[in-house]
Amino acid sequence: MDNPIPAIAIxxxxxxxxxxxxRELARELGWHYLDSGALYRACAYTILLQQIDLDDARACxxxxxxxxxxxxxxxxxxxLWLSGKDISEQIRTPEVGAASSSIASHPEVRRELLxxxxxxxxxxxxxxxxxxxxxxxxPDAVLKVFLTASLEIRAQRRQAQLKAMGVDAKIGALxxxxxxxxxxxxQRHAAPLIQTPDAFLLDTGAYSIEEVCAQVxxxxxxxPTPH
Numbered sequence: 750m751d752n753p754i755p756a757i758a759i760x761x762x763x764x765x766x767x768x769x770x771x772r773e774l775a776r777e778l779g780w781h782y783l784d785s786g787a788l789y790r791a792c793a794y795t796i797l798l799q800q801i802d803l804d805d806a807r808a809c810x811x812x813x814x815x816x817x818x819x820x821x822x823x824x825x826x827x828x829l830w831l832s833g834k835d836i837s838e839q840i841r842t843p844e845v846g847a848a849s850s851s852i853a854s855h856p857e858v859r860r861e862l863l864x865x866x867x868x869x870x871x872x873x874x875x876x877x878x879x880x881x882x883x884x885x886x887x888p889d890a891v892l893k894v895f896l897t898a899s900l901e902i903r904a905q906r907r908q909a910q911l912k913a914m915g916v917d918a919k920i921g922a923l924x925x926x927x928x929x930x931x932x933x934x935x936q937r938h939a940a941p942l943i944q945t946p947d948a949f950l951l952d953t954g955a956y957s958i959e960e961v962c963a964q965v966x967x968x969x970x971x972x973p974t975p976h
Contacts, residue, residue, distance in 0.1 A: 895945070
């Protein structure tokens, strides 16, 4: 890849704080922010609307190719419009999340969404979070970060998110859900979740978001100045 626009790639397990860190860094730096999972959720939402079999890789890939999705990159932020309708909130339901995890294993879907993700790399820079940002989408990122945290802490974070949405969830069930998600992400054949050799590993369980941001910012080359 030969792109002069800098990108920061943040990967990690579900609930490790990727989105929180990426959004905060993008805000501090005045860069764009890419929530790559939102694109998969938008695709899953489309597939559910069309009642396509989630296990039909070819049909899911075709749906990803054909969907009329407009991605509006804010600073920081991201809005998704499907066929002229803002679906930014609709894609956040548990049903869409589960479907997104299923279709993410299809190489056909990942191949179709890759150029949409790379299109987010706009001046002055991009902070992207996901599960293959460093290994596949932005292998030339100026900084690669891999986040993790214990299952218990990640489950507690997920529980708090669901509570804010009015959903009551038990910690035990969430731990099982996260364990399954980890297995799916790490064992899939297409772009599995991995820590690249040049990525900075950070356990977010022991730090506040301010401390996590400070550690990552300290590793940025030439220390970009926040806007």
